[in-house]
Amino acid sequence: MRVLIAGATGAIGRPLVQRLLRRGHEVAALARSDARAAELTAAGVEAHVCDVFDAASVRAAVAAAAPEVLVHQLTAIPAHVDLRHYERDFAPTERLRREATPHLMAAAAAAGVRRVVCQSVSFMTVPEGPSVHDEDARIFTDNTTQLGPLVRATAAMEASVLGTPGVDGVVLRYxxxxxxxxAYGPGGGTAQEVAKRRFPIAGRGTGVASFVHVDDAAEATVLAVEGTPSGVFNVCDDAPEQLREWLPALAAAMGAPPPRAVPVLLARWLVGPHVVHFSTALRGNSNARFKQAFRWEPAHPSWRTGFPEVFAGS
Ligand SMILES: NC(=O)c1ccc[n+]([C@@H]2O[C@H](COP(=O)([O-])OP(=O)(O)OC[C@H]3O[C@@H](n4cnc5c(N)ncnc54)[C@H](OP(=O)(O)O)[C@@H]3O)[C@@H](O)[C@H]2O)c1
Structure with a gap:
């Protein structure tokens, strides 16, 4: 199968490319510079240089690559996100989601691309009801904290992917x-914050997170590329858990001191209400729909064993 990837050089793009090549697919990628294109070519990938913010440039590149399936993994997230400046740090990703996605979808439709698989995130539902949400939970677009702009841009991206006539849209909410x-790997930005005890448990720490090992996310994406079901799917491990459980476990796996506990009011002032939301209100996410549709089982079903494995010897 011919597969074109936008974002082939990112945290998930790299393991995804390796897997697709191993499975015998012809892999092409969009690149934003000649240097990146040369790297991709050396890795056995057909590179097409374009500007994702220029509709004509994207249309020409997608037409030249002529893929059956397009994979959208574009983000522009700093290696070290500053929690106090979340909105600033995620603004480039918002722009990619809002502006580059419609260009990719229009180019896909024009080139007769059958299927588009797009990266989204699971952790953006309204904090109401059960502690674990499925894909039908309401999206937190009216969030008034620093998270709001990213949630709204992500919702717009999903609507573009799912609403392009003639193209089967697949949204993977990792x-x-x-x-x-x-960020949660050796040397990663969040891991460094945890090591310095700058990632606190705000309030009771009852907000629930769902993790996924990046290799499992890549494997799931291969299944989504090769399969036929379309729509929205959470791609998470089997173990949604409260922050007060997973954060100390992460620190222990890293050999770091345990996290500090900080009252909500202080955390709100120190880092902001969006961080308090993650620590006290966030819901986890069920992976049942993706598992059933694509017969997927994560190789790392729980962060409980995954964190120690990832940080062993680091
Ligand atoms: N679900 C999650 O938890 C999640 C999801 C995504 C990312 N992250 C985190 O975010 C951090 C950074 O992610 P990342 O390593 O994937 O890097 P990234 O900087 O977000 O880049 C991702 C991909 O998008 C491409 N890209 C970015 N801006 C572009 C633009 N203007 N035009 C064309 N292509 C563009 C990059 O190409 P270049 O190589 O040219 O920069 C790269 O291939 C990591 O710590 C990761 O863990 C987390």
């Missing part, structure tokens, strides 16, 4: 990535 090359 949980929090952990593993090599991610």
């Amino acid at each position: 949980g929090f990535f952990y593993g090599p090359g991610t």
Whole structure:
């Protein structure tokens, strides 16, 4: 199968490319510079240089690549996100989601691309009802904290992917990535914050997170590329858990001191209400729909064993 990837050089793009090549697919990628294109070519990938913010440039690149399936993994997240400046740090990703996605979808439709698989996130539902949400939970678009702009841009991206006539849209809402090359991996930005005890448990720490090992996310994406079901799917591990459980476990796996506990009011002032939301209100996410539709089982079913494995020897 001919597969074109936008975002082939990111945390998930790299393991995804390796897997697709191993499975015998012809892999092409969009690149934003000649240097990146040369790297991709050396890795056995057909590179097409374009500007994702220029509709004509994207249309020409997608037409030249002529893929059956397009995979959208574009983000522009700093290696080290500053929680106090979340809105600033995620603004480039918002722009990609809002502006580049319609260009990719229009180009896909024009080139007769059958299927588009797009990266989204699971951790953006309204904090109401059960502690674990499925894909039908309401999206928190009226969030008034620093999270709001990213949630709204992500919802707009999903609508574009799912609403392009003639193209089967597949939205993969990944949980929090952990593993090599991610924020929650050795040397990663969040891991460094945890090591310095700058990632607190705000309030009671009852907010629930769903993680996914980045290699499992890549494997799931291969299944989504090769399969036929379309729509929205959470791609998470089997173990949604409260922050007051997973954060000390992460620190222990890293050999770091335990996290500090900080009252809500102080955390709100120190880092902001969006961080308090993650710590006290966030819901986890069920992976049942994806498992059933694509017959997927994560190789790392729980962060409980995954964190120690990832940080062993680091
Ligand atoms: N669900 C999650 O938890 C989640 C999801 C995504 C990312 N993250 C985290 O975010 C951090 C950074 O992610 P990342 O390593 O994937 O890097 P990234 O900087 O977000 O880049 C991802 C991909 O998008 C491409 N890209 C970015 N801006 C572009 C633009 N303007 N035009 C064309 N392509 C563009 C990058 O290409 P270049 O190589 O040219 O930069 C790369 O291939 C990591 O710590 C990761 O764990 C977490």
